[in-house]
Structure formats: C-alpha cells, structure tokens
Amino acid sequence: MQRHLISAADLTRDDAVLILDTAEEMSRVADRPIKKLPTLRGRTVVNLFFEDSTRTRISFEAAEKRLSADVINFSAKGSSVSKGESLKDTAQTLEAMGVDAVVIRHGASGAPYRLANSGWIDAAVINAGDGTHQHPTQALLDAFTLRRRLVGRDAGLGQDLSGKRITVVGDVLHSRVARSNVDLLHTLGAEVTLVAPPTLVPVGVESWPCAVSYDLDSTLPKCDAVMMLRVQRERMNAAFFPTEREYSRRYGLDGDRMARLPEHAIVMHPGPMVRGMEITAEVADSGRCTAVEQVANGVSIRMAVLYLLLGGNEPAVTHSRTEEK
Amino acid sequence: MSKILIRGAKVLGGEPQDVLIDGETIAEVGTGLSAEGAEVVEAGGKVLLPGLVDLHTHLREPGREDSETVLTGTRAAASGGYTAVFAMANTFPVADTAGVVEQVWRLGREHGYCDVQPIGAVTVGLEGRKLAELGAMHESAAGVTVFSDDGKCVDDAVIMRRALEYVKAFDGVVAQHAQEPRLTEGAQMNEGVVSAELGLGGWPAVAEESIIARDVLLADHVGSRVHICHLSTAGSVEIVRWAKSRGIRVTAEVTPHHLLLTDELVRTYNPVYKVNPPLRTERDVTALREALADGTIDIVATDHAPHPHEDKDCEWAAAAMGMVGLETALSVVQETMVDTGLLDWAGVADRMSVKPARIGQATGHGRPVSAGEPANLTLVDTAYRGPVDPAGFASRSRNTPYEGRELPGRVTHTWLRGKATLVDGKLT
Numbered sequence: 001m002q003r004h005l006i007s008a009a010d011l012t013r014d015d016a017v018l019i020l021d022t023a024e025e026m027s028r029v030a031d032r033p034i035k036k037l038p039t040l041r042g043r044t045v046v047n048l049f050f051e052d053s054t055r056t057r058i059s060f061e062a063a064e065k066r067l068s069a070d071v072i073n074f075s076a077k078g079s080s081v082s083k084g085e086s087l088k089d090t091a092q093t094l095e096a097m098g099v100d101a102v103v104i105r106h107g108a109s110g111a112p113y114r115l116a117n118s119g120w121i122d123a124a125v126i127n128a129g130d131g132t133h134q135h136p137t138q139a140l141l142d143a144f145t146l147r148r149r150l151v152g153r154d155a156g157l158g159q160d161l162s163g164k165r166i167t168v169v170g171d172v173l174h175s176r177v178a179r180s181n182v183d184l185l186h187t188l189g190a191e192v193t194l195v196a197p198p199t200l201v202p203v204g205v206e207s208w209p210c211a212v213s214y215d216l217d218s219t220l221p222k223c224d225a226v227m228m229l230r231v232q233r234e235r236m237n238a239a240f241f242p243t244e245r246e247y248s249r250r251y252g253l254d255g256d257r258m259a260r261l262p263e264h265a266i267v268m269h270p271g272p273m274v275r276g277m278e279i280t281a282e283v284a285d286s287g288r289c290t291a292v293e294q295v296a297n298g299v300s301i302r303m304a305v306l307y308l309l310l311g312g313n314e315p316a317v318t319h320s321r322t323e324e325k
Numbered sequence: 326m327s328k329i330l331i332r333g334a335k336v337l338g339g340e341p342q343d344v345l346i347d348g349e350t351i352a353e354v355g356t357g358l359s360a361e362g363a364e365v366v367e368a369g370g371k372v373l374l375p376g377l378v379d380l381h382t383h384l385r386e387p388g389r390e391d392s393e394t395v396l397t398g399t400r401a402a403a404s405g406g407y408t409a410v411f412a413m414a415n416t417f418p419v420a421d422t423a424g425v426v427e428q429v430w431r432l433g434r435e436h437g438y439c440d441v442q443p444i445g446a447v448t449v450g451l452e453g454r455k456l457a458e459l460g461a462m463h464e465s466a467a468g469v470t471v472f473s474d475d476g477k478c479v480d481d482a483v484i485m486r487r488a489l490e491y492v493k494a495f496d497g498v499v500a501q502h503a504q505e506p507r508l509t510e511g512a513q514m515n516e517g518v519v520s521a522e523l524g525l526g527g528w529p530a531v532a533e534e535s536i537i538a539r540d541v542l543l544a545d546h547v548g549s550r551v552h553i554c555h556l557s558t559a560g561s562v563e564i565v566r567w568a569k570s571r572g573i574r575v576t577a578e579v580t581p582h583h584l585l586l587t588d589e590l591v592r593t594y595n596p597v598y599k600v601n602p603p604l605r606t607e608r609d610v611t612a613l614r615e616a617l618a619d620g621t622i623d624i625v626a627t628d629h630a631p632h633p634h635e636d637k638d639c640e641w642a643a644a645a646m647g648m649v650g651l652e653t654a655l656s657v658v659q660e661t662m663v664d665t666g667l668l669d670w671a672g673v674a675d676r677m678s679v680k681p682a683r684i685g686q687a688t689g690h691g692r693p694v695s696a697g698e699p700a701n702l703t704l705v706d707t708a709y710r711g712p713v714d715p716a717g718f719a720s721r722s723r724n725t726p727y728e729g730r731e732l733p734g735r736v737t738h739t740w741l742r743g744k745a746t747l748v749d750g751k752l753t
Contacts (some may be wrong), residue, residue, distance in 0.1 A: 087640050109513075109524040110641035111592030117593070118638075131642070133524030179524060203529070204521030 004116040004125040005305055008136040008184040010101065013160055016188055020144050021157050022304035023297070030300065033201055035304075039311050043100045048090070050076040050106045052252050055271060056138075056206070059295070059303060060103050061186035063302035067311075068253035072099070088113060088120045095121040104125070109133035124309045128191075132174050138270055139180035141301040143188055145294050149266050150224055168277055169195045169220050169251060170229030171240075173202050177270045180230060183208045195219050197251065199240040216251055220260040227268040228253055228278045244277060254280040258288065266290050329743070330360045334368035334704060336694045338670025341370060345397075349742040353696050366738060368704060373498030376408025376701035377737060378681040379651065380452045380500070380578060380692045381475070381554060381626035384410070384441070385445065388417025389426070393631035395429060398651070399438035401629070403746035405651040407439055407701035408735035409682065409690045415476040421446035421457035423465035429458040430467035434598050438746050442687055445469040447499060451477045456488060459721035463495045470686045473500035475554055476601075478536060480506050481673045485540060489549035498576075498684065500552040501540050503561070504602065508532035513642060515588040515603040523591060525641065528541070528603045537561050541568035541575050550574035552684060555600040555628050555636040557583045559612035565623045571685045576684050578612050578626035583658035584650055586610075586726060596637045596644030597726050600630070617676060618667040627654045649720050651712060655705060657730035662705075665734060670707075689742070702739035711735070719752060736741040 002010060029035055045064045051059050052075040064071045074094065089101065100172060102111045109131030116125040127307040131133040147156040150164055166185055171192050172178040177273070185192050192210035196200065205212055206246065211220050220226065241247045258267065267283055275281050283289060329346040336342050337352065344351060379402065383391035395412075402410045412429050414420035420429060426443035429536045433441025435624035445462035449455045451474045462469040472492060479485045479501060488499050506603040509532045514520050518528025537553055541564065544551040553565065557576045582600060587607050590598045592706075598604060616622040630647025637644050658677065662668040668676070682691025710733045715723040739747040746753055 086635065087643075088638060106640065108640040110642075111640040113594045114640050115619050118595075131524050178522060178523070202521035203527060204518040205517040207521070280685070 001092045005136050005309065006113050006116055006125065006127045008139045008180040009133045011136070011184065011187060013187050013189070016140070016143065016184060017158060017160055019140055019301065019304050019308060020147055022308060023144050024153065024157060026298040026307070027302040029303070030296070036066055036068060038068045039307055040064070040067040043071045043310055044072065044098055045092050045101045045103060046072040046074055046095065048074045048075065048104045048201040050104070050111070051129070053105050054295065056105060057293070058268050060128060060299040062299045063306055066299070067303055067306055069306070079222050086117070087115065087133045091115055091121045095123055099123050101306065103128050105129045106129055118229065126305060126309065127178055131176065133176050133179065135176040135180050136184070137298070137302055137305060138177050139184040140305070141294055141298040142181055142268060142270070143184055144297045144301050145290050146225055146266065149290065150264070159186060160188040164190040164225070165193070165223045166190050167193045167195055168229065169216060169225040169226060169253070171200045171231050171235060172205070172229070173197045174201045174232070174235070175229050181227065182208050186210065193219055193223070195243050195251065197247070216257065217260065220257060221262065223261065224259065225263060225266045225268055229231070229270070230272060230274055231278050233274070246282065249279055252278050252280065253283050255282045258283050258286070268294060269296065328363035329366060329740070330358060331366045331368050331676050331704065331726050332360070334371055334373035335670070335672050336373045338372050340547060341368070344373060344694065344702070346731070346740065346743045347748060349700055351694065351696055351698050351700050353693060362510055366704070371737065372705045372707050373694060374406070374604055374670065374703050374705060375678040375691055375694055376703050376741065377406045377655065377677045378685070378687055379410040379572070379627050379654070380471070380624060380681040380685050381417070382410040383631065383647070384429065384605070384628045385416065385631055387428065392633050395432035395441060396436045397435055397719065397721040398629070399433060399441060400752050401651040401718065402439040403510040403739045403741070403752060404719045404736065405653070406655050406705065406739055407651060408687055408701040408703070408739065408741045409440040409442060409687045410478045410651070411442045411444050411471055411685050413475045414444050414473060415451055419450050420444070421449050421451070423458065424687060426469050431687065437741070438742070438752070439688070439741060440490055440559070440687065442685060443467045443469055444471045444475070444500065445472050447472045447474045447479050448484060452727045453479055453481055453484060454475065456484065456491065457572050458487070458704045459491055459497065460495070462496060463690040470497045470511040471500055471552070472497055473502065473542045473554065475502045477504050478506060480536070482539060482543065486543050486547060489544055490533055490547045493549055494655040498550050498552050499553050501536065502554050503530040503536035503540070505535050511605075512605070514599070515538055515605050517588065517606060517640065518587050519588045519591055523594070524722070530560050530605070533558055533602055535588065537564050541565070541573050544575060545571065545573045550576070553577040555580050555583065555602055555626070556613070556622060557609065559606050559609045561613045562616040566616070567600040569621065576623040578624045579617055579622045580628045581625060581650055582726060583653045584610065584617070587656050590726070593643045594640065596641050597648070599641060599644050600648050601646040604650050614661055614665070614667055617662065618651045618672070623729070624684065625654065625656050626650050626678050626681065631720055633682070633722060637724050647724065649722050649725050652720060653725060653727050653732065656725070657708060658716050659734040660732055664741050700740050700743040702740045703736055705737045706737050707733065708734040709733065
C-alpha cells in the first residue's frame with residue numbers, strides 16, 4: 001500500500017483486493033455488541049472538509065471512531081479559510097497540532113494531490129472527494145458492494161470482479177464517482193459501460209478503459225449492475241439537456257426499465273438520490289437497490305483504508321494494540 | 326562616447342567577425358578590426374544577434390509591484406537579451422489612458438535597461454464595451470501603436486470591428502487575446518484526454534480558433550491588420566495559414582512555453598504549469614514549431630507573466646495563470662527550434678527581433694547588424710547547457726515552469742544603444 005490514497009487509479013489489483021478483504025473483516029466489527037477496535041488508539045485523524053458533505057464526513061468519522069482514533073472535524077465554513085487562509089497554511093496549522101492523517105474533501109480537483117505531494121505536510125492524505133476528479137473510497141465501497149452481491153461475502157474473499165458488467169448512468173462529466181469507478185472497476189477486471197447524453201460525457205473519454213453508450217435501454221439487458229449518478233438540478237441551466245422531464249424519460253431508471261435488467265442484477269446509487277429525476281421511488285425502494293447497503297459498506301471500507309494506511313502491519317481485528325510507536 | 330570592440334562573434338550565427346560599437350551606433354563590422362581606444366569583449370565564437378524585442382510582456386506596474394515592476398521587469402529583459410519590450414495594458418489602473426501609458430513609458434526610459442513600449446487597452450477597463458481613447462494614447466509621449474485587452478478577449482464582434490477600423494488612422498494594430506468567453510467558463514486547462522482524467526474544466530481549442538477565424542475575416546472586411554497573441558493550437562495555425570494565403574494582413578505570435586511544454590505536465594497539479602491559453606498537446610507543439618519555422622507564425626513573444634509565490638503555492642483552481650519567460654525565452658527557442666534544425670540563428674533574429682520590432686513599429690530595434698545601425702545587440706553563448714535556476718532571476722517573480730530543467734544557451738552580453746546592460750551574465 002502507498003502512504004496516501006489520492007486516486008483509485010493508483011491502486012493495483014492486489015491493493016484493491018486487500019482493501020476489500022480487510023473491509024470484510026472490519027464489517028464483522030459492526031455485528032459485535034461493542035463496535036470498536038483499539039487499532040488507531042492515540043492516533044489523530046482530521047476530517048478537513050472544504051465542501052459540504054454530511055454523508056461522507058459522518059462515514060469517515062464513524063470509521064475513525066470505530067478504530068479508536070482521536071477525531072477532529074474541520075469544516076471550512078466559518079473558519080479561517082473563509083477569511084482567506086490558504087490550503088497550505090490550514091494544513092500546516094493542523095499538522096502542527098499533531099495530526100497523523102488528513103481526510104480531505106475539496107471543491108478543487110487535485111487539492112488532495114497537492115496536499116500529499118508539495119512537501120507542505122508529512123501526514124497521510126486520504127482523498128474524500130476532490131472537485132470532479134476522484135472519490136476513491138466511494139469506488140472502493142461500490143466495488144465492495146458489487147463483490148458481495150455478485151460474487152459472495154465469503155466466496156468473494158481474495159477475488160476481484162472479473163467479467164462483471166457494470167453500467168454507470170448519468171452526469172459523467174461532473175462526476176468524481178464515475179471517474180473513480182471506471183479506474184477501480186477496470187483494475188478489478190470488470191467491464192464498465194458509461195451511459196449519458198453526449199453533453200454529459202467529457203471530451204477525451206475515448207482514452208478511458210470503458211465503453212460509452214448514449215442509449216440506456218439497449219445496455220440494461222447486458223449488465224450485472226447499474227449505477228445511477230445524481231444529476232444536479234443546476235445543470236439544467238447550462239443546456240446539458242432540455243428539461244428534467246426529458247432527462248428522466250431518456251436516462252432515468254423507473255420500474256419498466258428495471259425490468260429489463262437480468263434477474264440477478266442490482267441497482268446502485270452513491271447518494272444523495274434525486275427521486276423522480278434519475279431514479280424513481282419505486283426503484284429506489286426496491287430490494288434490488290443497494291443504496292442503503294452502500295452506506296453501511298462505506299464505513300467498513302473507510303476503516304480498512306485508515307487501518308492499512310495508518311495501522312501498519314499488525315492484524316486489524318484479532319490483535320489489540322497496547323503500545324504506540 | 327566610448328568604443329567597444331566585440332571580437333570574433335558569429336553575427337547571426339555566421340563566420341566569426343569583429344563588431345565595433347562607437348557611442349550608440351555600430352561603426353564597423355569586419356575581420357581584424359583595430360581595438361585601439363576600445364574596450365574589447367572577446368566573443369570567442371558566441372553568436373551575436375540584434376537585441377531581442379518582446380511584443381508581449383507583463384510588467385505589472387502600476388498596481389502589482391509585488392510581482393514585478395518596470396525596473397525588475399526590464400532588468401529581467403536585459404538578462405534575457407532583450408532591448409525592447411511591449412508592456413501589456415492589464416495593470417491597475419488599466420493602461421487605457423494617455424496618463425497611464427506615459428507613466429509606464431517614462432519609467433522604462435528612466436531605468437534604462439531596455440526600451441519599454443506600452444500597449445494601450447482596446448476598451449475602457451478591458452471590459453470590452455467601450456473603446457478606450459486610442460488616439461490619445463497614440464499621440465501621447467508613449468506613441469502607442471499596439472492595442473490589446475490581453476488577458477481578456479475583445480469578444481464583441483462590433484467592438485472588435487470598430488477597433489480594427491479606428492486604428493487605421495494612425496497605422497495601429499490590435500493584438501487579440503483569442504478566447505471565446507462562453508466556451509471557456511471555468512476553464513482550467515486544455516480540454517482533452519488529460520482534462521477528462523484530471524477533472525479540470527476544459528479550455529477547448531475551438532474557443533481560440535473560432536475567434537481567430539472571426540477576426541481574420543473582420544480584418545479582411547475592413548482592410549485592417551490584426552495580430553494574434555499567443556497562438557496555441559494546430560487548428561489556429563491552419564486558420565492563420567489560410568488567411569495569409571488569401572492576403573489578409575494577420576500576424577501571429579507563439580510563446581516559448583507553447584513550443585516546449587504539453588498538458589501532460591498538468592498531471593502534477595502544480596500550478597506553475599497553469600497558463601492562459603493553456604499548455605496543449607504534443608500535436609499542437611509540433612504544429613507550432615513548424616509554423617514558426619515556415620513563417621505562418623511570425624514571432625516568438627514571451628507572455629512574461631510574473632506572479633507572487635503565494636499565487637502559485639496552492640491548489641490548481643485557486644492559482645493564477647501565467648509564467649515568467651523573459652530570462653528563458655532564447656534558451657527555449659534554441660532547444661525547440663535551433664537544436665532541432667528548424668531555424669538557424671538568422672531565423673531566430675528574424676522571429677525574436679526583426680519581425681516583432683516591425684509589427685510594433687519599435688524604431689531602432691530589429692535592425693541589421695551592420696555599420697550605421699543602432700547598437701542594440703545581444704551576445705549568446707550557444708554552447709552552454711545547464712539547469713534553470715530561478716534563484717538567479719532578475720525578475721521579482723519565480724514562477725517558471727523550467728526550474729531544474731536543462732536548457733541550452735546563455736545570454737552573456739546585452740547592449741542598448743551602445744550601453745552595456747548585461748556583461749558576462751551580470752546586469753550593470
């Protein structure tokens with residue numbers, strides 16, 4: 001494993017499988033009466049959030065606390081950042097307080113990369129979503145969910161997603177989730193197809209390791225999972241598509257469309273869902289939709305990532321740490 | 326006035342000759358010239374060129390003296406072998422009145438490192454709505470002939486047309502920063518394979534090309550000449566080539582960085598590579614080099630854009646656009662054009678001195694190295710090769726994309742009207 005987690009593209013197949021296997025171990029902790037491990041006792045993790053994100057922040061915080069880390073939450077709103085302090089000064093200030101890892105969410109693509117590679121700080125950096133670039137723990141939790149559902153909880157250990165066909169639908173252009181998933185799912189051997197109106201596919205997509213289609217209906221019967229991306233309403237004003245209704249009709253997943261999926265296929269959504277836009281309530285609430293499960297899996301994945309980046313070589317679950325280095 | 330004998334210099338890269346400067350003028354060019362009464366500079370086979378002329382420099386004064394001043398900028402120019410620079414209008418206040426352009430022009434004269442020819446804004450406040458007093462700036466002591474809203478595009482077709490027409494009265498030229506604003510909202514880098522991966526807002530080539538296409542047609546329609554700033558794409562080259570073949574009076578510049586660097590460098594997210602127009606692809610670089618060699622692109626201009634450290638020591642999206650260039654331009658041109666066999670030194674003199682002086686009507690610059698001409702000269706050690714060290718820059722800013730990169734060539738001497746501004750690589 002590397003020292004930082006910046007991009008899903010940085011992970012080898014073996015790295016990724018190790019994270020997924022470790023997350024399976026971690027998920028067992030959630031089934032215990034006391035959902036806590038002493039692994040990161042005495043280590044401090046800061047959640048440095050420059051962008052509002054309750055879901056991801058809470059998920060990281062839950063993961064950190066289950067590993068017994070000391071947690072500092074930093075939100076840019078109302079902080080010195082809003083008074084013009086730079087990312088560099090903010091990060092150095094936090095590190096001066098003895099932080100071992102920085103979980104960063106930032107609106108600017110590449111901000112976590114800069115934090116990890118500019119010599120500003122020594123702490124491990126975990127990307128919790130940067131601009132329209134990457135959101136690697138989201139891709140990992142999606143891969144985890146896919147492996148559990150399509151390969152099996154126990155049968156999946158040590159396995160990747162070879163041969164699985166995954167369709168990602170929606171605003172690919174602005175989506176860090178789509179970028180991370182294309183990279184990671186490809187690394188894990190899956191075949192990824194992106195489906196979107198041509199306006200929401202980036203120029204340059206031809207170099208990505210995936211297929212692109214503009215037609216959802218013809219893609220659905222040939223996939224093992226379909227991942228719906230949120231379409232933000234503000235895109236409407238920038239002429240990416242004519243109306244919400246037209247988008248919904250052409251690219252939204254409703255009950256009829258879901259029926260075109262093979263029997264075993266699942267429906268995924270990274271949340272927050274815009275019901276009635278990219279997904280109908282009928283689909284969102286059906287047994288095939290894994291949105292809630294993904295949230296639970298997110299905590300396990302983030303525990304695994306924190307453990308592997310910070311916990312060193314000791315076993316995660318069986319051994320309790322008594323002494324810090 | 327004193328005499329200087331430059332002994333054994335390869336004038337424009339030719340056979341070694343001696344050049345005798347007497348006062349402000351070149352007195353004699355030949356072999357075995359007498360050194361009597363003259364200070365001797367042993368050129369030892371270095372290449373002697375007419376002093377370089379930069380049609381596109383940001384000196385930042387007035388307003389952003391924390392990044393550059395006329396003094397530090399002209400010292401950087403002299404270090405890089407320049408004897409004249411054209412100072413862009415996007416200062417604070419904007420150089421859109423006779424008062425501001427005269428101030429900049431006078432500061433250049435007082436410091437004496439290099440002639441400073443201010444460029445006037447095309448529109449008031451660079452806002453693209455109302456023509457600035459172009460005639461007043463032309464008639465001022467600064468004698469402005471080049472007008473540009475550089476940093477912003479004159480995107481309104483009617484304003485651009487009127488500007489092109491209006492400056493005909495005094496043979497001025499409008500230098501266009503070609504960037505269709507709607508197509509580049511939120512743009513952070515070249516739109517293509519790399520931007521798709523990095524998730525940075527794309528600056529598509531078509532945003533430059535569509536404006537160039539419009540402007541050459543406008544220039545043709547009203548019979549004016551137009552100059553294209555920092556042309557950066559293969560498609561722009563095609564349009565300019567077509568326009569020239571039709572006899573349209575268009576000239577174009579390319580920056581050194583667009584001749585050498587590509588958008589692959591943006592993968593580091595290091596804002597030192599953030600510039601406008603953005604670094605493009607290998608295919609564009611190749612097309613730009615060929616176009617500069619065949620004359621489709623007329624000149625090299627630096628777009629020297631100093632920024633303080635903090636404006637680059639941050640995340641990509643928050644960083645300022647631009648790179649310093651005066652002190653590395655000739656080295657980059659040697660690397661990309663001379664050492665590749667695309668241009669000889671006479672060609673370099675043409676693209677970096679003769680033509681820019683002609684486009685900007687910089688009297689006394691870009692002249693032949695021969696008797697009777699003004700002694701604006703630069704001496705280059707073309708055999709040198711070494712890493713770029715920004716700590717040694719004369720510019721107040723250090724935002725170079727070449728730090729640590731090995732480049733050929735080093736300017737050792739610069740003379741402005743016979744007065745040495747740079748001797749043995751040191752400013753006087």
